[in-house]
Amino acid sequence: MHIHELNPWRTLIALSAFVVLLIVGFLTMHKPLLTYEKSMSESVAALEDSDAYFYPWQLEDVIGNKAGNIVLFDIRDNFVFGQGHIPGAENMSANNLTREENIERLKALRDNGTTVVLYGEDELHANGPWMLFRQVGFSNVKLLLGGYRYYFEHKDDLAATKNDDSYKKGIARFNYAEMAAPEDGTGVKHVAKQPVQVERRQKSNVAAGGC
Amino acid sequence: MNRNYIILTLIMLILAFGTLFLKMDDELDQVDPEILLQEIIQPTRYVTTDQVAKMIIKGDPSLMLIDVRNEEDFQNYSLPRSVNIPLDSLLNPENLSYLGIKGTKVVFVSDDDIKADQMWVLTKRLGYKGTYVMKGGLNCWMQTIIEPQQPSGDASYADQETYSFRKGAQMYFTGASAESSDDAKVEVQVQRREKSSVAAGGC
Amino acid sequence: MGPLIPNGIIGDGWDFVIAILIGIAFGFILEAAGFSSSRNLAGVFYGYNFVVLRVFFTALIVAMVGIMYFDYLGWLDLSKIFILPTYLGPMIVGGVIMGFGFILGGYCPGTSFTGVAIGKLDALFFTIGLYVGIFGFSLAFPLFENFYNSGSLGNVTLTDVTGIPASYFALAFTVVALAAFWGTMFIEKRVRKNMKQYKF
Amino acid sequence: MNVNNTIDNQPKYINPYLGGVLLGLLILATVYITGRGLGASGAIKSAVVTTSNTIAPAATKSNNYMGKFVSDDHSPMYTWLVFESLGVLLGGLLSGMLFGRVKKFRTDRGPQITNRKRLFWALIGGALFGIGSQFGRGCTSGAALSGTSTFALGGVIVMFSIFGTGYIIAYFFRKLWI
Numbered sequence: 100m101h102i103h104e105l106n107p108w109r110t111l112i113a114l115s116a117f118v119v120l121l122i123v124g125f126l127t128m129h130k131p132l133l134t135y136e137k138s139m140s141e142s143v144a145a146l147e148d149s150d151a152y153f154y155p156w157q158l159e160d161v162i163g164n165k166a167g168n169i170v171l172f173d174i175r176d177n178f179v180f181g182q183g184h185i186p187g188a189e190n191m192s193a194n195n196l197t198r199e200e201n202i203e204r205l206k207a208l209r210d211n212g213t214t215v216v217l218y219g220e221d222e223l224h225a226n227g228p229w230m231l232f233r234q235v236g237f238s239n240v241k242l243l244l245g246g247y248r249y250y251f252e253h254k255d256d257l258a259a260t261k262n263d264d265s266y267k268k269g270i271a272r273f274n275y276a277e278m279a280a281p282e283d284g285t286g287v288k289h290v291a292k293q294p295v296q297v298e299r300r301q302k303s304n305v306a307a308g309g310c
Numbered sequence: 311m312n313r314n315y316i317i318l319t320l321i322m323l324i325l326a327f328g329t330l331f332l333k334m335d336d337e338l339d340q341v342d343p344e345i346l347l348q349e350i351i352q353p354t355r356y357v358t359t360d361q362v363a364k365m366i367i368k369g370d371p372s373l374m375l376i377d378v379r380n381e382e383d384f385q386n387y388s389l390p391r392s393v394n395i396p397l398d399s400l401l402n403p404e405n406l407s408y409l410g411i412k413g414t415k416v417v418f419v420s421d422d423d424i425k426a427d428q429m430w431v432l433t434k435r436l437g438y439k440g441t442y443v444m445k446g447g448l449n450c451w452m453q454t455i456i457e458p459q460q461p462s463g464d465a466s467y468a469d470q471e472t473y474s475f476r477k478g479a480q481m482y483f484t485g486a487s488a489e490s491s492d493d494a495k496v497e498v499q500v501q502r503r504e505k506s507s508v509a510a511g512g513c
Numbered sequence: 514m515g516p517l518i519p520n521g522i523i524g525d526g527w528d529f530v531i532a533i534l535i536g537i538a539f540g541f542i543l544e545a546a547g548f549s550s551s552r553n554l555a556g557v558f559y560g561y562n563f564v565v566l567r568v569f570f571t572a573l574i575v576a577m578v579g580i581m582y583f584d585y586l587g588w589l590d591l592s593k594i595f596i597l598p599t600y601l602g603p604m605i606v607g608g609v610i611m612g613f614g615f616i617l618g619g620y621c622p623g624t625s626f627t628g629v630a631i632g633k634l635d636a637l638f639f640t641i642g643l644y645v646g647i648f649g650f651s652l653a654f655p656l657f658e659n660f661y662n663s664g665s666l667g668n669v670t671l672t673d674v675t676g677i678p679a680s681y682f683a684l685a686f687t688v689v690a691l692a693a694f695w696g697t698m699f700i701e702k703r704v705r706k707n708m709k710q711y712k713f
Numbered sequence: 714m715n716v717n718n719t720i721d722n723q724p725k726y727i728n729p730y731l732g733g734v735l736l737g738l739l740i741l742a743t744v745y746i747t748g749r750g751l752g753a754s755g756a757i758k759s760a761v762v763t764t765s766n767t768i769a770p771a772a773t774k775s776n777n778y779m780g781k782f783v784s785d786d787h788s789p790m791y792t793w794l795v796f797e798s799l800g801v802l803l804g805g806l807l808s809g810m811l812f813g814r815v816k817k818f819r820t821d822r823g824p825q826i827t828n829r830k831r832l833f834w835a836l837i838g839g840a841l842f843g844i845g846s847q848f849g850r851g852c853t854s855g856a857a858l859s860g861t862s863t864f865a866l867g868g869v870i871v872m873f874s875i876f877g878t879g880y881i882i883a884y885f886f887r888k889l890w891i
Binding site for chain 3: 726727729730731732733734735736737738739740741742743744745746747748749750751752753754757758760761762765776777778779793794796797798799800801802803804805806807808809811812814815816817818819820821822823828831832834835836837838839840841842843844845846847848849850851852853854855856857858859860861862863864865866867868869870871872873874875876877878879880881882883886887889890891
């Protein structure tokens with residue numbers, strides 16, 4: 100009779116307890132309300148997708164009720180919304196975006212093919228929520244360029260904004276190099292920059308220790 | 311008796327095989343979408359051009375400026391000590407190593423604030439902390455720091471103070487000669503928490 | 514959720530209390546499994562007692578597989594656990610030296626502590642030897658400081674180096690370990706039959 | 714079969730696989746709670762640094778190796794691994810008492826060598842293990858077991874080189890054990 104021939108029923112119990120623990124883990128696993136549908140690299144690429152934006156002049160159709168299945172969501176808070184908003188817009192203020200019913204609402208709108216246009220005070224305001232919704236698979240969510248402020252300034256002649264690009268982002272409005280050039284006449288330097296020496300992160304070991 | 315060993319072997323094998331079917335994120339670690347959304351709706355990530363200018367002037371070692379424009383624009387003009395990470399090459403591991411250093415404040419800069427904000431959302435999804443967006447971007451930088459507008463005579467004291475700081479900063483960043491020596495004092499108490507002055511020339 | 518202490522769920526103050534509790538469990542398991550006897554430990558190299566192999570590899574595969582599941586279930590954040598840094602040359606040399614130490618001394622550090630606890634003189638001498646060895650190492654450190662720091666690959670995992678997902682390693686280790694368990698069971702039977710005397 | 718090995722004489726060790734499963738779960742729990750694995754040789758290192766620091770503080774601080782572990786605000790003994798190793802001693806004692814293995818001092822040895830020889834080789838083996846564990850950044854429990862179970866490359870290297878060497882040289886030292 101050797102050690103290894105002893106009946107391993109306790110081992111079986113210990114291992115089974117472990118298996119039960121894992122099964123309980125699987126059963127109680129938190130099912131998230133939202134999951135990323137786009138990977139990081141897809142999300143980066145998706146920012147170039149012009150289909151994800153909604154132009155101010157397109158609002159005319161929405162306001163005039165000519166375009167079906169487009170819903171405007173105003174993410175500013177309720178009070179500001181009450182003071183003025185794009186006609187036909189619904190209020191879904193940013194603080195409530197994480198509410199389950201709002202997420203469900205978006206899911207329902209996606210499923211029946213309705214386009215959702217998000218807007219905030221300016222474009223920046225709605226940019227974050229818009230990006231997140233696109234990343235979690237709401238491909239029907241679009242961002243209103245220029246935001247409410249631009250709409251408000253041009254609401255009388257939205258069609259004219261077709262030729263206006265003052266609301267567009269990612270454009271240098273000034274010639275930086277010239278503007279910031281020293282005024283003593285040394286002019287604009289076009290010297291290739293030396294890479295800046297900055298600290299980089301090592302692969303982190305969070306809890307140091309071991310033997 | 312050996313039957314129990316067979317059962318044990320089988321359990322272990324099944325467990326080990328099971329790991330193959332676990333959907334592991336090969337990707338970098340990511341923040342839960344819900345938590346990310348909650349962070350996104352907080353406006354705490356924005357810093358003003360004045361704050362950035364102060365930090366640069368003071369030489370704050372914890373500041374790291376990351377320029378998210380493309381390389382050509384970056385070569386043409388960039389803020390001092392900034393690092394170029396074009397938005398579309400963020401996921402390059404070499405670029406990611408700039409982020410997530412303990413104790414640094416990373417400020418994203420672009421032409422305006424949209425691209426920087428998009429960068430912020432993407433890096434936040436990857437779980438990096440201590441990242442900020444320079445509100446208004448370089449366009450605002452030009453308007454406020456490089457060519458500050460003098461407030462009208464009856465403007466509040468705070469506005470006058472902001473203006474005098476900006477004139478000093480302008481001199482620092484461009485080498486412009488100061489119009490009057492009084493205005494040119496560069497105010498460098500960076501960390502001071504300030505009440506936001508309304509007329510401080512927002513972009 | 515986990516790891517609890519790095520994530521701040523359990524305060525740092527509990528660190529040492531937990532250390533003692535974990536140590537007690539560790540010592541208990543080692544001793545109860547028979548690791549307090551150098552005869553048992555050395556047996557793995559001579560084929561008369563494979564208790565080291567069994568305990569070691571069972572622990573290894575349970576922990577490996579468990580970590581995979583814990584990660585999947587969201588209980589453990591793998592990016593926050595300590596990954597042993599790799600120093601290629603020094604680690605191979607260190608392992609070889611430790612291999613000699615294992616055969617000659619019949620213990621490894623953790624097991625020698627449990628041996629001391631139940632009154633094994635050879636375990637006590639082994640522990641004194643450990644102390645002497647590390648002292649000598651520290652004094653002579655300048656001689657091989659360069660070598661000690663050479664071959665650093667950083668805190669890399671098998672997946673980082675090979676690109677193969679961790680679950681394949683877990684499976685491979687499990688299959689090999691299970692095969693070894695069955696194989697050694699027969700080896701042990703044969704070797705023991707030929708042994709004249711075997712006392713614990 | 715040999716005479717000594719009757720059932721009464723069998724040491725009451727637990728089934729090795731039970732020990733393994735429990736140890737595996739302990740590693741899991743340790744990683745889950747503390748984010749790192751088990752260890753043992755680190756405690757001896759702390760002891761070395763502490764004594765050296767008491768005897769010759771200046772020399773210790775200037776020593777490139779030990780100097781790293783000296784800090785002004787607490788003793789080098791005040792580390793996680795020292796407490797864990799204290800626990801190992803306690804746990805071993807507990808188990809030994811439970812299974813009736815705590816007896817007067819005695820020596821385990823192979824049948825062909827004397828006690829004195831065995832103790833001599835234990836000392837040498839310990840010294841080698843001490844040196845090796847510093848090069849290997851950990852011993853069997855710290856590097857090989859905890860390291861490998863967290864899929865660290867270093868752990869696997871240490872594990873294979875310890876056991877590989879063991880098997881290669883086992884033949885030459887067989888007198889010690891069989």
